[in-house]
Amino acid sequence: MINRPAGGYLMCTDCKTIVSNDDYTKDSTLSNPKNPFPECGHKSVRELWPRWDVLTIIDDTNLEDSDSQNSGTLKLILYNSIFDFQFEDFLVDLLRKCNTANNVIDFILNSSANFPDRIALFKQLTGEKLKDVLENNGFADFGSEFRILRDSRNNFVHRTFEVDFDDLAHCFEVIERDMLKVFMFLHNKYISTR
Numbered sequence: 001m002i003n004r005p006a007g008g009y010l011m012c013t014d015c016k017t018i019v020s021n022d023d024y025t026k027d028s029t030l031s032n033p034k035n036p037f038p039e040c041g042h043k044s045v046r047e048l049w050p051r052w053d054v055l056t057i058i059d060d061t062n063l064e065d066s067d068s069q070n071s072g073t074l075k076l077i078l079y080n081s082i083f084d085f086q087f088e089d090f091l092v093d094l095l096r097k098c099n100t101a102n103n104v105i106d107f108i109l110n111s112s113a114n115f116p117d118r119i120a121l122f123k124q125l126t127g128e129k130l131k132d133v134l135e136n137n138g139f140a141d142f143g144s145e146f147r148i149l150r151d152s153r154n155n156f157v158h159r160t161f162e163v164d165f166d167d168l169a170h171c172f173e174v175i176e177r178d179m180l181k182v183f184m185f186l187h188n189k190y191i192s193t194r
């Protein structure tokens with residue numbers, strides 16, 4: 001399943017920076033708001049990241065007990081769904097950072113509901129192509145493997161109901177390893193105010 005540090009990720013509510021809570025001892029844990037947040041130094045309540053429904057899928061979905069066919073099918077659908085949830089949250093945060101009203105955010109997301117439109121929205125808001133951002137920051141494998149995963153999911157759902165999951169083994173490994181790291185990176189690059 002999607003890799004998440006044992007200590008989880010926490011977000012500073014002041015500067016909106018996300019960090020892993022794994023590198024801290026019991027006395028310096030970032031879950032304690034009295035301990036300064038790295039780099040920004042804020043002492044405030046921290047939020048768990050990502051959002052609860054995504055954490056529930058990541059933490060509670062055990063695919064080890066299912067046969068490989070069912071496991072592969074579930075991974076194919078769940079990993080695409082997690083990406084979509086994370087990407088939408090990221091776009092909402094980008095729009096809020098631009099002081100966009102909630103009803104306008106809803107309209108924008110509803111009118112750009114398909115994936116190519118959301119990629120175009122990313123470029124409009126940041127001035128950069130998502131593909132280039134990922135490639136230039138050590139996530140080229142994630143971008144290319146995710147495209148394969150999305151194409152496989154679309155083919156499975158809309159056409160054949162068949163997938164060669166052996167061909168997706170490496171794709172699953174990359175997605176599991178990098179999914180949350182990619183969105184933490186994007187969030188810290190574009191949303192964080194530190």
